[in-house]
Amino acid sequence: xxxxxxxxxxxxxxxxxxxxxxxxxxxxxxxxxxxxxxxxxxxxxxxxxxxxxxxxxxxxxxxxxxxxxxxxxxxxxxxxxxxxxxxxxxxxxxxxxxxxxxxxxxxxxxxxxxxxxxxxxxxxxxxxxxxxxxxxxxxxxxxxxxxxxxxxxxxxxxxxxxxxxxxxxxxxxxxxxxxxxxxxxxxxxxxxxxxxxxxxxxxxxxxxxxxxxxxxxxxxxxxxxxxxxxxxxxxxxxxxxxxxxxxxxxxxxxxxxxxxxxxxxxxxxxxxxxxxxxxxxxxxxxxxxxxxxxxxxxxxxxxxxxxxxxxxxxxxxxxxxxxxxxxxxxxxxxxxxxxxxxxxxxxxxxxxxxxxxxxxxxxxxxxxxxxxxxxxxxxxxxxxxxxxxxxxxxxxxxxxxxxxxxxxxxxxxxxxxxxxxxxxxxxxxxxxxxxxxxxxxxxxxxxxxxxxxxxxxxxxxxxxxxxxxxxxxxxxxxxxxxxxxxxxxxxxxxxxxxxxxxxxxxxxxxxxxxxxxxxxxxxxxxxxxxxxxxxxxxxxxxxxxxxxxxxxxxxxxxxxxxxxxxxxxxxxxxxxxxxxxxxxxxxxxxxxxxxxxxxxxxxxxxxxxxxxxxxxxxxxxxxxxxxxxxxxxxxxxxxxxxxxxxxxxxxxxxxxxxxxxxxxxxxxxxxxxxxxxxxxxxxxxxxxxxxxxxxxxxxxxxxxxxxxxxxxxxxxxxxxxxxxxxxxxx
Numbered sequence: 001x002x003x004x005x006x007x008x009x010x011x012x013x014x015x016x017x018x019x020x021x022x023x024x025x026x027x028x029x030x031x032x033x034x035x036x037x038x039x040x041x042x043x044x045x046x047x048x049x050x051x052x053x054x055x056x057x058x059x060x061x062x063x064x065x066x067x068x069x070x071x072x073x074x075x076x077x078x079x080x081x082x083x084x085x086x087x088x089x090x091x092x093x094x095x096x097x098x099x100x101x102x103x104x105x106x107x108x109x110x111x112x113x114x115x116x117x118x119x120x121x122x123x124x125x126x127x128x129x130x131x132x133x134x135x136x137x138x139x140x141x142x143x144x145x146x147x148x149x150x151x152x153x154x155x156x157x158x159x160x161x162x163x164x165x166x167x168x169x170x171x172x173x174x175x176x177x178x179x180x181x182x183x184x185x186x187x188x189x190x191x192x193x194x195x196x197x198x199x200x201x202x203x204x205x206x207x208x209x210x211x212x213x214x215x216x217x218x219x220x221x222x223x224x225x226x227x228x229x230x231x232x233x234x235x236x237x238x239x240x241x242x243x244x245x246x247x248x249x250x251x252x253x254x255x256x257x258x259x260x261x262x263x264x265x266x267x268x269x270x271x272x273x274x275x276x277x278x279x280x281x282x283x284x285x286x287x288x289x290x291x292x293x294x295x296x297x298x299x300x301x302x303x304x305x306x307x308x309x310x311x312x313x314x315x316x317x318x319x320x321x322x323x324x325x326x327x328x329x330x331x332x333x334x335x336x337x338x339x340x341x342x343x344x345x346x347x348x349x350x351x352x353x354x355x356x357x358x359x360x361x362x363x364x365x366x367x368x369x370x371x372x373x374x375x376x377x378x379x380x381x382x383x384x385x386x387x388x389x390x391x392x393x394x395x396x397x398x399x400x401x402x403x404x405x406x407x408x409x410x411x412x413x414x415x416x417x418x419x420x421x422x423x424x425x426x427x428x429x430x431x432x433x434x435x436x437x438x439x440x441x442x443x444x445x446x447x448x449x450x451x452x453x454x455x456x457x458x459x460x461x462x463x464x465x466x467x468x469x470x471x472x473x474x475x476x477x478x479x480x481x482x483x484x485x486x487x488x489x490x491x492x493x494x495x496x497x498x499x500x501x502x503x504x505x506x507x508x509x510x511x512x513x514x515x516x517x518x519x520x521x522x523x524x525x526x527x528x529x530x531x532x533x534x535x536x537x538x539x540x541x542x543x544x545x546x547x548x549x550x551x552x553x554x555x556x557x558x559x560x561x562x563x564x565x566x567x568x569x570x571x572x573x574x575x576x577x578x579x580x581x582x583x584x585x586x587x588x589x590x591x592x593x594x595x596x597x598x599x600x601x602x603x604x605x606x607x608x609x610x611x612x613x614x615x616x617x618x619x620x621x622x623x624x625x626x627x628x629x630x631x632x633x634x635x636x637x638x639x640x641x642x643x644x645x646x647x648x649x650x651x652x653x654x655x656x657x658x659x660x661x662x663x664x665x666x667x668x669x670x671x672x673x674x675x676x677x678x679x680x681x682x683x684x685x686x687x688x689x690x691x692x693x694x695x696x697x698x699x700x701x702x703x704x705x706x707x708x709x710x711x712x713x714x715x716x717x718x719x720x721x722x723x724x725x726x727x728x729x730x
Contacts, residue, residue, distance in 0.1 A: 003051030003528035010680035026619035045197035065141035080127030114280035166335030171304030175295035183364035186641035188285035200262035215508030239704035279654035283351035292368035323361030357693035366439035366700030400581035400681035403612025411610030415590035424711035435709025441587030451504035453590025468506025474621030486526035488546025512689025525570025589701035600724035614688035630696020637699035
């Protein structure tokens with residue numbers, strides 16, 4: 001059976017509000033947690049596949065040019081080497097996810113340093129790695145002096161969709177208070193703990209690939225298209241994913257390479273990228289340059305709002321870091337200009353890294369807002385409260401729900417925010433200046449089509465199946481909780497099976513739409529099952545109350561099923577309600593830092609995030625996502641930056657030794673407040689995404705605290721000690 005829901009109007013009275021099981025929202029432990037911490041949960045490269053060969057990619061040591069030939073004989077006689085695969089499809093760039101088509105496949109054309117050009121396959125990994133280092137090939141490289149590498153020295157293309165409203169220049173000239181400032185952010189790497197890996201098996205008819213993927217629902221189409229197969233000839237399995245953060249949205253080089261080799265050699269092939277290859281080959285977050293022009297009246301209310309940004313991308317790629325997303329709707333100002341432009345350069349492909357757009361757009365915006373608060377002479381929290389618009393400032397749509405004010409107020413109270421006059425250099429302990437800062441958080445809400453199959457077994461247990469993945473976010477937990485709540489089953493009676501494209505297509509894990517989308521599909525399936533159970537119990541669906549494996553005051557599920565198995569595929573589809581509201585998650589960050597007066601070193605003493613993102617499905621996993629977002633904020637504020645060689649564009653810090661993510665000693669005690677909210681327009685289960693919201697703006701709270709501590713107004717992220725020292729007053 002199947003059940004379908006297209007959400008065309010908000011569901012203000014949600015069935016989950018009347019449940020009696022008490023599972024939804026509880027901080028329940030992950031059912032997959034024990035397997036992960038004991039090392040028994042198999043990740044992509046860890047499946048025990050018999051007779052499996054090992055493949056190692058060879059990448060281009062130049063920036064732009066053409067591969068003229070690969071000398072396979074140079075390594076085929078080496079111990080253990082089975083083959084050298086130089087199929088032109090290996091030159092493909094990582095897909096960005098969502099398109100369902102193969103990545104761009106330039107025939108032997110290299111567009112960035114580190115682009116894959118061949119795969120060496122051997123009996124052991126060590127043999128393949130050694131041979132890959134000795135493989136010789138011919139190429140014609142273009143003069144690197146003629147190749148655009150620096151986005152600031154390259155002409156940029158304005159993107160369609162600019163917002164122009166009123167006269168910003170006039171608003172700036174007539175404003176009682178104004179700010180005109182440009183902020184820069186460096187590029188980021190997703191830096192997921194699990195490297196990209198795939199094991200491909202071909203039986204002559206069907207290809208099975210164990211891979212580390214975020215969106216198998218799209219990835220199966222991308223891989224089939226890349227290989228010239230039909231989708232029913234491909235099966236993807238991604239039961240456990242050790243982080244993705246955007247880098248595993250699309251099918252990428254290792255999965256394509258392993259598949260081509262397995263089909264050609266008729267043996268299983270495993271390809272695992274080295275950490276350096278992941279950094280250099282997969283994709284990056286673009287660096288940005290963002291100019292803000294903020295005009296305000298004497299009371300600090302915005303009359304003009306300008307946000308112009310430049311990002312970069314490879315020629316021919318359509319994705320552009322959407323840094324303007326939250327600027328479109330977060331604050332008022334009737335005179336508006338928002339414009340994005342893209343510089344085409346030959347660095348690795350730019351793509352979606354956690355919270356694309358807001359992750360770098362919000363810190364810059366919230367830093368500019370801090371400058372405006374100082375210019376006006378009011379508390380930064382009050383400035384933001386005064387500029388929350390009643391409706392979308394451009395299209396006039398109402399907000400589906402919005403807890404920004406509550407997040408600001410509750411966060412300030414919990415943090416102990418001082419609403420008095422704010423001047424830099426008011427507190428010092430020894431050689432450390434102490435300061436505080438804050439910022440708003442916002443992240444657009446997304447929702448996607450999703451399917452899930454829920455089966456009630458004759459023994460009264462439930463099985464949920466979908467190709468939706470769990471990338472460390474808690475999907476196994478929340479899918480089980482919605483099922484248990486709807487069907488009145490304890491969690492140990494619900495089995496959740498994920499990450500297999502033989503199952504119904506889920507929404508994939510990306511854009512923070514996964515939880516609300518897949519749980520809505522489960523909700524739809526369970527509603528249908530409840531209707532059948534109500535009929536069996538002789539009551540209406542509204543009267544049916546299920547708890548602890550049976551009807552309250554009636555028969556058990558086993559008795560109701562009477563040996564029958566019930567299975568429903570729930571199909572959730574976004575509908576017209578999306579066009580009627582502006583939907584987003586909101587929040588606020590508060591940080592206290594210390595800055596060394598001699599070295600410029602910054603340490604975060606404490607940090608708090610308050611968030612409103614609709615119904616909380618699991619308080620523990622949601623809190624973990626918020627904590628992770630704050631840690632990402634610390635990295636974006638203080639340490640993380642991709643550094644490109646100016647001569648040939650290769651990444652100079654392409655590993656976790658030199659690309660500095662925050663470690664345990666960098667992270668203080670963090671506090672998370674989840675503001676109670678329901679958003680009936682956001683999804684049938686009244687939930688919105690949380691994973692990406694947790695970092696959108698947090699870096700600005702740290703940057704603003706640095707200024708409050710020592711008076712250094714640093715205009716570039718990350719705010720490394722050299723930048724802080726350079727900006728610090730004498």
